[in-house]
Amino acid sequence: MQSLTWFGEAASRFSKARAEVIKTKRSYDGVLGRHEALLKQLEEIQTKENVEKEYLSAELEAARAEAQIYKSQAQSLETQVQSLEIQVQSLDARARCVEEEGKLRLAKVERKAAMYFDKGFEGCLAQFRVNGYPEEEHPASFLDVEQAFVNMPEDPVEDSSGHDGTPPA
DSSP states (O other): OHHHHHHHHHHHHHHHHHHHHHHHHHHHHHHHHHHHHHHHHHHHHHHHHHHHHHHHHHHHHHHHHHHHHHHHHHHHHHHHHHHHHHHHHHHHHHHHHHHHHHHHHHHHHHHHHHHHHHHHHHHHHHHHHHTTOOTTTSOOGGGOHHHHHHHSOSSOOOOOSOOOSOOOO
16 A cells, blocks of 8 residues: 555656646746747847948948038138139239329329420410410400419319320420
8 A cells, every 4th residue: 555655646746747847848938939029029129220220320421421521612612712812912912003003103194294284385375475466455364374273173074085195286
């Protein structure tokens, strides 16, 4: 009987162990299923992360290329600005030279005009007197120099007749 008891106990232990193995196997299968699901999720997350990294890397490269383009454009514009500044300085210098030349020419022309006027007017008066123009009978207002200056307008109108500034003979 003792062997029967022992056999019964062994069978009972075996049944419990078998049930425990089945339970453990089911638990293990559940853990493995969960593990596989988690691995799939991890793989999906890594794939999404890699895609996002590639996208961000491409975006970063595009931004760097765009920044390089803007940098080269800025350098080009800076070069153009420097060139234009040099041109402006050159034009300013030329304008000052032309202005000075104009002032010198104007002063020279004014001196010549005053000289021609003085000599021409005096010559004209002398010619009238030599030819016997009677001032008493026909007084000419242009013979009075002071009165002529008073009657002269402030802004003289340029002579468009094409005279080169020499008095008539």
